[in-house]
Amino acid sequence: MTNYWLMKAEPAEASIDDVLAMPNATVGWTGVRNYQARNFMRDGMQLGDGVLFYHSSCAEPGIVGIARVASGVTVDPTQFDPASTYFDAASKPDAPRWLLVDVQVLHKTRNFTLPQMRADAALSDMLVLKKGSRLSITPVEPQHWAHILRTLGISVS
Structure with a gap:
């Protein structure tokens, strides 16, 4: 069974164009x-799951692409790098706290902005x-996934 996720990225760090390159x-x-977001990756994500690529902390936050989970869960190396903004001195290589998955962009889309999402009655109960709600990773219900793809003009198979 395929799961669906919304994953937020700050375009100053990793925009959809950066990933496409x-x-x-x-x-x-x-x-x-965030432990809850980490747990979604660890316990819920599977290879091939659908991802709504979302730009956050920018002038026009919104969904900017469709992607997929392209790997299983692995250890996030930035937690051990003192030069990284994501360094975690309390995390140890033999007991890492933080994980990652690889994400592969499949389609860049027009920006389906946060105000447009909020105005869409079919998405009113989207997490x-x-x-x-400030989590960087949230599950997406199948009906929301299908509606968003239709709204963006991407064929739902």
Whole structure:
């Protein structure tokens, strides 16, 4: 069974265009430092799951692409790098706290902005739109996934 996810990236760190320029349009999703988001990766994500690539902390936040989970869960190396903004001195190589998956971009889309998402009644109960929701990774219900793809003009198979 395929699961679906919304994964937020700050375009100043890893925009959809940056990822498209990478080999195989694939990036290791580093820097997740919230336990619930980490647990979604660890316990819920599977190879091939669908991903809504979302730009956050920018002028026009929104869904900018469709991607897929392209690897199993591995250790996020940035937690051990003192030069990284994601360094975690309490995390040890023999007991790492933070994980990552590789994400492969499949389609760049127009920006389906946060205000457009909020105005769409079919998405009203989407987790990312709930008041106070700030997680960088959230599950997406199959009906929301299908609706968003239709809205963006991507054929749903």
